[in-house]
Amino acid sequence: MDWLAFSLLNGIIYGLLLFMVSAGLTLIFGMMGVLNFAHASFYMLGAYFAYSLQGIVGFVPALVGATLLAGLVGAGVERWFLRRVHRYGHAHELLLTFGLSFVIAETIKLFFGNYPVDYRIPRSLDVSAFMLGNQQYPAYRLLMGVVALVMFGLIYLLLTRTRVGIVVRSAIYKPRMVEALGHNVQRVFMGVFGVGAALAGLAGAVAGAFYTTSPNMALEVGVMVFVVVVVGGLGSLGGAMLASLLIGVLTSLAVGVDHSAADLLAFVGARGWAESVGGLLTLKLSSLAATLPFALMLLILLLRPSGLMGDKD
Amino acid sequence: MRTPLSLTAVALLAALPFVLSAGLLNASIQMLIAALFACAYSLLAGRAGMLSFGHAAYFGVGAFATVHAMNALGGSGLLPTPLLPLVGAVAGLAFGLVAGWFATQRSGTAFAMITLAIAELLHALAPQLKGWFGGESGVSSMRMPAWGLDFGSTTQVYYLTLAWVLISLAAMYFHSRTPLGRLTLALRENAHRLRFLGYDMHGLGVSAFALSAMFSGIAGGLQVISNESANYAVFDAGVSASVVLNCFIGGVGSFLGPALGAALMTFFGYSVSDQTQVWLLYQGTLFVLVMMFMPDGLTGLATATASLVRRHGLTAVLPLGMLWVVAALLLTSGAVFVIEMLQRLCSQDYRALALMSPTAPPVALFGRSWAPAVLSIWIVPAGLLAAGGLVAGCALRRLRGLAQKADQDAPAPVVPLAEQVSP
Numbered sequence: 001m002d003w004l005a006f007s008l009l010n011g012i013i014y015g016l017l018l019f020m021v022s023a024g025l026t027l028i029f030g031m032m033g034v035l036n037f038a039h040a041s042f043y044m045l046g047a048y049f050a051y052s053l054q055g056i057v058g059f060v061p062a063l064v065g066a067t068l069l070a071g072l073v074g075a076g077v078e079r080w081f082l083r084r085v086h087r088y089g090h091a092h093e094l095l096l097t098f099g100l101s102f103v104i105a106e107t108i109k110l111f112f113g114n115y116p117v118d119y120r121i122p123r124s125l126d127v128s129a130f131m132l133g134n135q136q137y138p139a140y141r142l143l144m145g146v147v148a149l150v151m152f153g154l155i156y157l158l159l160t161r162t163r164v165g166i167v168v169r170s171a172i173y174k175p176r177m178v179e180a181l182g183h184n185v186q187r188v189f190m191g192v193f194g195v196g197a198a199l200a201g202l203a204g205a206v207a208g209a210f211y212t213t214s215p216n217m218a219l220e221v222g223v224m225v226f227v228v229v230v231v232g233g234l235g236s237l238g239g240a241m242l243a244s245l246l247i248g249v250l251t252s253l254a255v256g257v258d259h260s261a262a263d264l265l266a267f268v269g270a271r272g273w274a275e276s277v278g279g280l281l282t283l284k285l286s287s288l289a290a291t292l293p294f295a296l297m298l299l300i301l302l303l304r305p306s307g308l309m310g311d312k313d
Numbered sequence: 314m315r316t317p318l319s320l321t322a323v324a325l326l327a328a329l330p331f332v333l334s335a336g337l338l339n340a341s342i343q344m345l346i347a348a349l350f351a352c353a354y355s356l357l358a359g360r361a362g363m364l365s366f367g368h369a370a371y372f373g374v375g376a377f378a379t380v381h382a383m384n385a386l387g388g389s390g391l392l393p394t395p396l397l398p399l400v401g402a403v404a405g406l407a408f409g410l411v412a413g414w415f416a417t418q419r420s421g422t423a424f425a426m427i428t429l430a431i432a433e434l435l436h437a438l439a440p441q442l443k444g445w446f447g448g449e450s451g452v453s454s455m456r457m458p459a460w461g462l463d464f465g466s467t468t469q470v471y472y473l474t475l476a477w478v479l480i481s482l483a484a485m486y487f488h489s490r491t492p493l494g495r496l497t498l499a500l501r502e503n504a505h506r507l508r509f510l511g512y513d514m515h516g517l518g519v520s521a522f523a524l525s526a527m528f529s530g531i532a533g534g535l536q537v538i539s540n541e542s543a544n545y546a547v548f549d550a551g552v553s554a555s556v557v558l559n560c561f562i563g564g565v566g567s568f569l570g571p572a573l574g575a576a577l578m579t580f581f582g583y584s585v586s587d588q589t590q591v592w593l594l595y596q597g598t599l600f601v602l603v604m605m606f607m608p609d610g611l612t613g614l615a616t617a618t619a620s621l622v623r624r625h626g627l628t629a630v631l632p633l634g635m636l637w638v639v640a641a642l643l644l645t646s647g648a649v650f651v652i653e654m655l656q657r658l659c660s661q662d663y664r665a666l667a668l669m670s671p672t673a674p675p676v677a678l679f680g681r682s683w684a685p686a687v688l689s690i691w692i693v694p695a696g697l698l699a700a701g702g703l704v705a706g707c708a709l710r711r712l713r714g715l716a717q718k719a720d721q722d723a724p725a726p727v728v729p730l731a732e733q734v735s736p
Binding site for chain 2: 029035081084085088090091092094095096098099100102103106107109110111113219223226227229230234283287288290291293294295297298301302305
């Protein structure tokens with residue numbers, strides 16, 4: 001059962017990481033109705049910023065710096081790009097952010113090359129937290145989970161307990177009314193966009209050191225994050241949390257399963273048939289792990305089109 | 314379409330093999346395929362207003378179906394080589410029906426995400442299913458002779474591609490004139506009203522999706538016939554991205570806009586691929602600029618210019634146009650200089666070189682070498698950019714002046730720029 005505990009823990013932490021990225025995305029979507037395609041690019045930018053800063057200021061200041069820089073880039077994108085095309089409609093905004101994600105990825109390739117960079121966690125943090133059976137569990141993984149949880153707590157408190165939070169929540173709900181009450185809704189939008197980007201940047205800075213930092217990381221995480229927000233329900237923070245954890249645990253568990261559909265069919269005596277058919281039936285679940293979230297998404301869409309916790313649209 | 318104009322265009326396309334070299338003819342085949350793919354995409358994204366970010370899936374399915382049919386039938390029997398794209402069409406249609414049934418359950422943003430996920434699903438699955446997709450090496454095949462043609466030369470492949478592209482474009486144009494096509498347009502313009510009128514929204518969405526997938530499948534099939542192989546790289550997100558970029562750079566407001574955009578972008582990609590390694594960056598930047606300043610794409614720009622000429626006369630518009638061209642040239646050359654310089658400075662070779670020598674080694678660019686550490690080098694692009702900005706500002710002022718003068722002369726209605734493509 002060590003394996004199960006190990007996979008569950010990994011899955012939960014990966015899910016928390018996904019949540020850190022998707023929280024900003026779903027918040028921005030709820031407020032502006034724009035699904036920011038470039039959101040995962042901020043995740044990547046965070047990792048690259050931290051990588052560049054690490055050599056100069058050290059690891060932890062680099063994390064802070066990367067978070068701030070990603071947030072600034074995000075606010076800039078809202079101020080100078082999205083706001084300009086707002087009048088052309090949502091589809092146009094989606095396309096613009098799509099173009100931006102493309103440009104950001106290509107710019108990263110321009111500066112850092114089209115291969116993974118050597119961004120690693122510092123030696124002092126590369127220790128094991130505890131033994132699980134006969135395997136060591138890296139402390140850094142736990143740290144990632146803690147960072148995500150702390151961020152979630154802070155955001156939650158900010159949104160529910162402060163004046164700023166009230167304005168933000170009401171700007172999501174009825175922007176016109178908030179504007180009429182004398183609040184600068186444009187600035188609120190820019191702020192939320194920036195905070196969402198900063199969150200993604202922090203996630204990237206933290207996770208990039210543990211996983212790999214490469215120009216492809218935006219696409220890999222981005223697609224997964226889109227799946228998360230669709231499964232969780234567009235615009236729902238709680239749904240994003242649930243879906244992130246679900247997908248994290250699902251993929252993490254699936255990687256360790258060495259069975260295929262043929263093994264399952266063996267129970268009904270159809271193993272020979274399955275093996276003669278081949279294809280999907282003989283593929284091991286572990287090699288299908290990357291495709292499971294998509295399958296889950298299609299299933300959810302079939303059963304509950306608005307997502308796990310989404311409103312009916 | 315204006316008949317004489319399109320006939321001339323077809324005649325020109327048919328004459329190309331007589332004037333082009335084999336390499337350029339190959340590029341033309343790629344341009345034609347990209348144009349067909351972009352048009353197929355525009356049927357869904359432009360006409361029906363449903364943004365798909367995973368169209369590589371249908372292109373790829375068409376490609377693999379064709380390559381398997383090529384191997385299985387050997388270009389004989391019921392499906393000789395010239396008819397093979399039909400397999401791509403059927404496969405695209407079938408897969409498009411299934412995927413479209415799922416995707417069109419939702420509209421808007423969720424739709425876009427679902428298409429993306431379906432494409433990624435295939436992309437993740439394809440390398441695992443070696444039997445179908447051939448793993449890393451892909452599946453290769455041979456073009457077999459049929460109908461008295463051996464399809465050994467590029468010219469014959471070109472004519473085959475051209476014929477299929479023209480037939481498909483004609484079919485898509487015909488579709489846009491049928492009631493079904495008009496309803497597809499209505500799906501984009503006013504879905505609520507369509508529902509009140511009693512139309513089956515889901516069915517309409519699926520029809521547009523499946524037709525778009527079918528024509529994408531034909532494009533995939535043509536690609537296989539031209540390359541004689543298919544690899545799971547056709548499912549790559551880059552393929553989906555490039556069709557979106559091409560299509561909107563060309564402009565979805567007009568029927569042939571996406572085709573022109575795709576042909577143009579493919580041609581540029583082909584012609585500059587030796588000179589630059591960051592072509593995709595230029596393409597992405599162009600797309601962002603188009604999205605921000607010319608929401609109707611390049612064809613929209615042409616239409617707007619034409620209407621300016623009609624209203625103010627050629628003499629008033631010509632100097633303005635010249636100013637814009639000069640500004641664009643200055644800005645582009647400045648930006649290209651900076652980007653190419655940075656690319657060379659950040660490349661692995663250069664970094665290794667810089668580590669060995671005490672001073673920054675010179676960089677070869679545009680036929681001469683530049684010392685990057687000398688500040689005056691950077692005056693060149695800075696000057697270009699500044700001059701471009703100045704000229705652009707001047708042109709903008711003149712454009713505003715023109716519009717103001719027109720308003721004073723006669724309160725004419727403003728040119729409806731944003732009307733065509735507001736999705």
